[in-house]
Amino acid sequence: MLIDNHGRRVNYLRLAVTDRCNLRCFYCMPEHGNEWLQRKELMTYEEMLQICSVLVKMGVDKVRITGGEPFVRKGMMRFLSDLTKLPGLEQVSITTNGVLTAPLVPELKKIGIHSVNLSLDTLDRNRFFAITRRDVLPDVMHTLEALLQHELPVKLNTVVMDGKNVQDIKPLVELTKELPVSVRFIEEMPFNGSGDHNTHLPWDHFRILEAIREDFPGIQKVPDPANSTAYHYRIPGHKGNVGIIAAYTRSFCGSCNRLRLTPQGVLKTCLYGDGVLNVRDLMRAGTGEAVLQQTLTKAIGSREKDGWEAEKNAAAISSLSASMATIGG
Incomplete structure (x- = not known):
């Protein structure tokens, strides 16, 4: 097992396969997009399989594929x-915006994808366009329908933004009445790639819960799974459930079991911290598996205690102006 310097088992990798995205969500990147990485800067699929294989041998048993938007990268299904065939890897999950995903759902089910997180900040087409700068909500809803039809576990990820989509909290919760989905409301984070987004967080997890309770007074707290980033709730009579993620408040750091790899192979031991090493460069330099494992073990053995400490340590080197697409959502 991989154990960090705070006694936490690390068994979950979030692997960003691309920085590119077909949406332009204002809370994630500038309207004109980012300066995209050149192909040679990205890890190849072979390199990603290699580092995943190494980490699985070291104790990682869950991998989540993120981006950018994973399905804009060619060859993703292969x-x-x-x-999914790596020995010892128990779960492969995906986070997607759903624009290109609907036709791929049958194959995702066939190859054994464990679950899908679908980004959905509103059910209103006009608000969707205002948030994402793209008029593609019907495509996202088709993906949701396909996921439910093929019985793939699905979570809907909603970033709660003051003045943008708070009126969508109620209708999104109402989805859980008839659909077996988990709707997860996420505190907004300051990663929009422009450096001018000052998150003063008027909608923290307490206020989100308060808003839900106003319309659903019977909402009940239920136990949270180990290492969960969300507070979990159920509403009697509903098929689905609700989660609230304190992504900016960072109240879950004490049980963090996650690593992140950016599209260019930078290992991050905390979302709010700087990268600690570049595994792509190590592999391209011919570093053997034994040395690679030693290097990874050393990096994981020097993790910050929590996101606040990581942010403080990173402040002298970088600012919280990175795009979530380049970090790995």
Whole structure:
């Protein structure tokens, strides 16, 4: 097992396969997009399989594929198929915006994808366009329908933004009455890639819960799974459930079991911290598996205690102006 310097088991990798995205959500990147990485800067699929294989041997048993938007990268389905076959890897999950995903759902089910997180900040087409700068809500809803039809576990990820989509909290919760989905409301984070987004967080997890309780007074707290980033709730009579993620408040750091790899192979031991090493460069330099494991073990053995400490340590080197697409959502 991988154990960090705070006694926490690390068994979950969030792997960003691309920084590119077909949406332009204002809380994630500038309207004109980012300066995209060149192909040679990205880890190849072979490199990603190699580092995943190494980490699985070290104790990682869950991998989540993120981006950018994973399905804008060509060859993704073959990579996912190969990844699910790694011995010892128990779960492969995906986070997607759903724009291109609907036709792929049957194959995702076939190759054994464990679950899908679908980004959905509103059910209103006009608000969707205002948030994402793209008029593609019907495509996202088709993906949701396909996921439910093929009985793939699905979580809907909603970033709660003051003045943008708070009126969507109620209708999104109402989805859980008839649909077996988990709707997860997420505190807004300051990663929009422009450096001018000052998150003063008027909607923290307490206020989100308060707003839900106003319309659903019977909402009940239920036990949270180990290492969960969300507070979990159920509403009697509803098929689905509700989660609230304190992504900016960072109240879950004490049980963090996650690592992140950016599209260019930078290992981050905390979302709010700087990268600690570049595994792509190590692999391209011919570093053997034994040395790679030693290097990874050393990095994981020097993790910050929590996101606040990581942010403080990173402040002298970088600012919280990175795009979530370049970090790995």
